[in-house]
Amino acid sequence: MTTQEALFKYTLRIGDNDLILGHRLAEWCSYGPTLEEDLALTNIALDLTGEAQALLQYAAEVEGKGRSADDLAYKRPERQFYNSIITELPKGDFGYSIVRQFLFDAYELPFFQMLTKSKDETLSAIAHKAVKEVKYHLRHSANWVIRLGDGTEESHNRVQKSLNDLWEYTGELFEMDEVDETVLKEGIGVDLTLVKAEWDETVNKVLAEATLTRPEDGWMQTGAKREGIHSEYLGYILTDMQYLPRAYPDAQW
Amino acid sequence: MNEKETKIWNAIKDIPDPEIPVITIEELGVLRKVEEKPSGEIIIYITPTYSGCPAMKRFEDDITQTLKEKGLDENVHIETVYDPAWTTDWITDEAKKKLEKYGIAPPAQKSYDKAAILGKEPTVRCPRCKSTNTELISQFGSTACKALYKCNDCLEPFEYFKCL
């Protein structure tokens, strides 16, 4: 694997996480439990989509085959998406979406913080920008996890169940393969074991305050980030998201 | 900046922000640099306040339109840069006063620090009655760059330009 091939796939993985999770969050638009929360979730979706735009644009440049960010978002088939499965799972109830968001934000903040040190100037610049935004995302999701976990019996039970259900998808975020090893060796990528250590610290602290129980690590679902083998849900997202550009390939705003 | 660059800069610096029309793209810090390449091509560098800022396209369109009206649009291109990342520290003091007068509380502190993830909210002053007895309603307002607050003295809700 050349550095260029690794960098392309690496950038896609980061961008795809943001694109797909941004899409999932956008499904809350007009369904939020309160008006303020509706605005918050869609604003976070917008941040993620913006980050995805910058990342996919860079991935397209790295690839050097004349594709654009839009081509990558709207014309790739399912097996060529490398987001982690946790980002594509259906939005569930508000508590489920919040727990998923928290588990992801707690990963993404230290990830981007470490990526700011990348020798790749573009990734470093995008990471600098993203760190500022993801701090607000994590603050938002962590506050809600505490509020729901340490809330009523009903809210506590529901977020505990969401946490138990989502746990098996957290392992994939920290999985490292040849792509990671290659970019890490070049000083471009991030050591995910270090991200995991920070994630553990944040998760343990917030779950304790939320009176929630951290599930035991067991079997972890993986395969999407590495090889594009997804849950059944990604196909449905793409059907929705890619409909217009596929039906009208040359459509312009 | 050379003469040509200055001319372009001056022609576009007063374009208002589409969402907060009392401040300009220069005061906001979105307009970063105008540079003449050895080929004679002029590049205008702009940077987004937020990655997903929907106003970016509008900034570009407004700049293009303004230059066209002034007959300065030949061989000019606009590029978006992410480095250095935009920060509320770049909003000029003059612009902060204008924001407050417009009803948006300006950023209250230097950009957000790492320890603040679960820490205290900043003290935000009500742009209407100047009371500091205010409280956060939501971290995200009508746009990603603003939070929603309410004033406990005059009881009015208002927007706060978050520190970034």
Ligand SMILES: [Zn+2]
């Ligand atoms: Zn007031």
